[in-house]
Amino acid sequence: MTKRTKARLKINDVLRGTRTNFRAVGCLLFKEDNPETKQASYWEEWELTGLENYDSWVEYDHDSKVVSLYEPVRFAQRLEPETLAAGNEFTITLEDGTAQTITVAEAGEGTIMAIRGKNAYQVFEGEPMAYASLHYTDAETGATTTYTVEKYNRREYDVYRKTPLSDAQQKELFGRLIRPRNWPLFWRWVMIISFVGALLFAIYDEFFGHDDSHGSGTYHGRSVYGGGSGGVGK
Numbered sequence: 001m002t003k004r005t006k007a008r009l010k011i012n013d014v015l016r017g018t019r020t021n022f023r024a025v026g027c028l029l030f031k032e033d034n035p036e037t038k039q040a041s042y043w044e045e046w047e048l049t050g051l052e053n054y055d056s057w058v059e060y061d062h063d064s065k066v067v068s069l070y071e072p073v074r075f076a077q078r079l080e081p082e083t084l085a086a087g088n089e090f091t092i093t094l095e096d097g098t099a100q101t102i103t104v105a106e107a108g109e110g111t112i113m114a115i116r117g118k119n120a121y122q123v124f125e126g127e128p129m130a131y132a133s134l135h136y137t138d139a140e141t142g143a144t145t146t147y148t149v150e151k152y153n154r155r156e157y158d159v160y161r162k163t164p165l166s167d168a169q170q171k172e173l174f175g176r177l178i179r180p181r182n183w184p185l186f187w188r189w190v191m192i193i194s195f196v197g198a199l200l201f202a203i204y205d206e207f208f209g210h211d212d213s214h215g216s217g218t219y220h221g222r223s224v225y226g227g228g229s230g231g232v233g234k
Helices: 167-174 183-208
Strands: 014-016 021-034 039-049 056-061 067-072 089-093 099-117 128-137 144-152 156-165
Touching: 014 167, 039 099, 056 156, 099 144, 156 167
Parallel strands: none
Antiparallel strands: 014 021, 021 039, 021 099, 039 056, 056 067, 067 156, 089 099, 099 128, 128 144, 144 156
16 A cells, blocks of 8 residues: 655645745655564655745654754765764764764665655655754754755755744744644544533533423313213213
């Protein structure tokens, strides 16, 4: 069975945020197999137009359920993600000359499972994409910046600043949520609300409901056609 995308996006969707407008023009769906757990991880990256920088994307991770914005950055040196491993530490230089000490948080290789719309690079289903997730922590503020290095089919190379987006940030930036609805949680709340409503109704009926033992009663009249000792008869 072909894995489907889950983000609340379609090709050519226009996203109108508080101060920004975007259009979703392409999507890549990735899969990565874990040989240890025998399970697969999936994530999807949607290419956006409308940002100041060309080649910007929004990612939805199927496992973590996190939505992240990818904005392109440039390093002075080229990194080869397939040669990196978690725990590696080194110094990189940004385009403006700023030096940062980077730690590799994760490295691996995904496979393109599906392609939607038009994308910045010529890629095909089944091709590999090597990646590495890099963390930089500011010594003064303690804030962590995440960079993602991607290399498509061992030729196309990109670096992005990856920013996780909360629900509020998604609504501000895109005018709506990108993550899919949490249907199990929705139905759980429906059941809770229904149960509470039924309980309150039962309590109300118990204490304030109509009691037929008081007030109006039923009149049992005697038939004029007999049936009693005082009836008309011979």
